[in-house]
Amino acid sequence: MNVRLQDERWVRRRGVAVRGQAFDGADLLEAPAIAERFARALEDGAGRNQDADAHLEAVAACADSLEGFFAAVVGLDADSTYLVADGARSIPLWYDAAGSVVSDRGWIARDAVDAPRDPIAEREFLLTRYVTGPDTIWQDVFAVQPGEVVRLGSNDADEAPGVTDNGDRTITRHTYREYWPAAETPTDEDEDKCSGDQPEIPLARLEAGLRTALDRLEVVAGDRPVVLPLSGGYDSRLLAAALVERGRDVIGFTFGRSGHPDVEVSRAVAAELGIRWEFYPYSRATWREGYHGEAGRHYREWAFGGDALPFLAEWPAVRGLLEDDRLPEDALYCPGHTVATPSERLPRFAGEPQFDIDWATVGCGPAVDADERGTADEALETVDPTLEALVEYVLETHYVLWDLDDVANVSTSDGGSIQDAFRERIRRGLLGDRSPAAVWDPATAAAAYERWEWRGRMSTFTNGDCRVYEDAGLEWWLPLWDPAYVRAWEAVPLAFRRGKGLHADLATATYWRVAGITHDRAAVTDRTLDPADRLISVVRHTPVQQFLERGGDWEPPFLAPRERWREPGSHPLAWHGIVDDAILEAAPSNRNLYALRTLARVEGVDLGDPSWLADMGREWFDRSSLE
Known part of the structure; x- marks a missing residue:
């Protein structure tokens, strides 16, 4: 086995390589202790039974007992090697179909086997900016999936069947941590307690999950400050307010164009919470120089693993603020990405009670997806709660960067249509190991859709944001992907999960309590900020900085409406300067x-x-x- 791990943070102990940190209960385990756990687990599996299943189950059980952000390669010198990803796949690993090479860089696996391109996965990437499932745009190069253990081993007769790639090796994939939110039918008692405007039980669970996640964050941070990319949405606001309430030293930073609602809401949140706030203005020149410079080219190549575009939104800001000594290098950086995000894009399901979507909660954030669906003047699509209707919804909603009709007549190697190949990929992402009969009502259809986003979009493209911080040599943590918060959100009924409503309610209540402002003010997001408010913020918060950040220009700041953000020059991140x-x-x-x-x-x-x-x-x- 050729194990080629490039990041210097990998720690090797007793035939195990580990990166990251994880909790066992309240105890924080660093990489050496995690490696020891996996080594003992493999020994225990061998002691109980020489069957390969026992080894796989022992490694999976060990992984499932750890809660944090880590990856592991277990059995470096053994006949069988086990690759482990946490539930967020925060630290990716790649391997080839023959089970001969493992790396933390997808392109290393590609080069090792001289992999050609995979036409189906490549077209999926073109249409979505990520590849779903374990595939990459390169044939026979795969990524370990979130909450998964992959066994690369010799093809012995006694072993459980896996994906047999040649006569000598097998690949066996095992999911030890699933995500299937609130698909069980609630009892009458639960319905009574969780109905109306008082979602007492799920809110209490969500608060408890957040407390555990923040307790862990504080242990990881120690005495260091916590730095948050502060957006105009609810996620980072929840983290900022909750950490201020705990007495933590919090620093927020925001990027984009002065006057953009994301910037102005962030400015107000920082001022009202009393935390230090740094703003990094973006312009066409910022992107032209950064993206095409040596550092930008290196980052894009280094961060591309063949299954998602490298995340770019805050890359210039992180580098620029560090170079200007406006952010500390020894802090813990905590992006606000959250398990609640897949709930934003749920369709209406036929047979559900009538409801209104609070568009203030949908798609809010640092304009990364600012020109995608989810505006107040759009009617939410209604689909049947069936597997095939859900497949079509995903295809029509996410495969949209280019015209799907442009690939309609392309045939696959077996003579089928490429759209049918996409549909089959979507089905696998929706169901996992479940039967198609698992999707039969609004609750199960919602669970399947959110599972698809967890495995397909969040763990590849969105959580790839961690590479931005690694590129700058910074330590990161994902508190709203902490398994405790994931479990709490997973238990929230669909009615309160939709539009990530309960998550937004928790953020608003926490911010309102800590900042001491009106509830209406606490609920304002980048989606609901009035244009007049955007202008007033020129003098409401840090007027001198407002003047300086636009080069002394007192002209009205960025006010382009959302419907124009697709136009070059009108995007709030100004990132068309790349082109x-x-x-x-x-x-x-x-x-x-x-x-x-x-x-x-x-x-x-x-x-x-x-x-x-x-x-x-x-x-x-x-x-x-x-x-």
């Missing part, structure tokens, strides 16, 4: 930056250099890369 003007002019106006980045990644062209346009022209954007 040369000639390329922007040639590109279809309805294609956002994610679409251009996926196409550039697949085709290997430079978005800052338009010289290739002379040969390819506008048609390059239309069909050539998708057919």
Whole structure:
């Protein structure tokens, strides 16, 4: 087995390599202690039974007993090697189909086996910016999935069947930690206690889960300050308010264009909580210089594992604030990504009671997905609570960066259509090991959809945000993906989970209590901030800084409405500066930056250099890369 782990934070003990930290109850285990746990587990499995199943079950049980953010390679020198990912897949691992190479860099596995491209996974990446399931855009290169143990072992007759890749090796995948939220039918007593405007039981559970998550965060942080990327949404607000209430030293930072509601709400939240706040303004020049400079090129190549675009939103801000000594290097950085996010994009299900969506809770945050669905003037789609209806909803909602019709006539190697191949991938992501009969009503349909996002989108693209902090040499933690909070959210009934409503209620109540402001003010997000309020904030909070952050310009700040954010020059992150003007002019106006980045990644062209346009022209954007 060729194990090629590049990050210097991997610790090797007794044939086990571990990165990260995890809790066993209240006890924090560092990487050496985790490695010792896995080594003992493997020995215990061997002592009980020489069967490979016993070894796999022992490793999986050990992984399931640990709560935190870690990855492990167990059995470095043994015939069988076990790859372990935590429930958020916060530290990715990749391997090849022959079970011959393992790495924490997808491209190393690709190069080791000289892997060609996988046409189906590559097209899924083009349409979504990530690849669902264990696949990558390279054939026979796979990623360990969240909450999964992968066994790479010799193909002995006594072993349980896995994915047999050749006559000598098998790959066996085992999910030890699932996510299937609140799909059980509640009892009458539960219904009574969780109905109306008083969701007492689920809220109490959610508060308890948050307390455990924050207790753990404080242990990890020790005496260090906690730095939060502070957005205009509820997630980072919840963390900031709860940590201030605990007396922690909290620093918030925000990025984008002055006057954008995300920036102005963040500015107000920091001021009302009394925490230090740093703002890093973005412009076209910021992106042009950073993205195409040596550091930007290195980050994009280093962070690309073949299954998701590297996360970019706060990359320039983190680097710039550190270089200016405005953020400490020895702090604990805590992005607000949360298990509640998949609940934002749930459709209405036929047969559900009538309800209104609070659009203030949907899609709020640092404008990363600002031009996607989820605006107040959109009617929420209603779908049947069936597996096939859910498959179509996912296909029509997420496979949208390019026209799905452009790949409709592409055939797979077995003669089927590529859209049918996508549908089969979606089914696997919705169900896992469950039967199709597991989806039969609104509660189970919602659970399946949220499972798909957990495994498909969150654990690849969104949680890939951790690479931004690693690239800067910083330590990170994901408190709202702590298993205690995940379990608490998983138990929330659909009615209170939809639109991540109960999560938003907890954030509002915590912020209101700590900041001492009105409840209405505590509930304001980037989605609901009035345009006049955005202008008033010029003088309400840090007026001198407002003046300086726009280079002394007292003109009204960024006020472009959401419906214009697709237009180059009008996005609140100004990140169209990545793309040369000639390329922007040639590109279809309805294609956002994610679409251009996926196409550039697949085709290997430079978005800052338009010289290739002379040969390819506008048609390059239309069909050539998708057919």
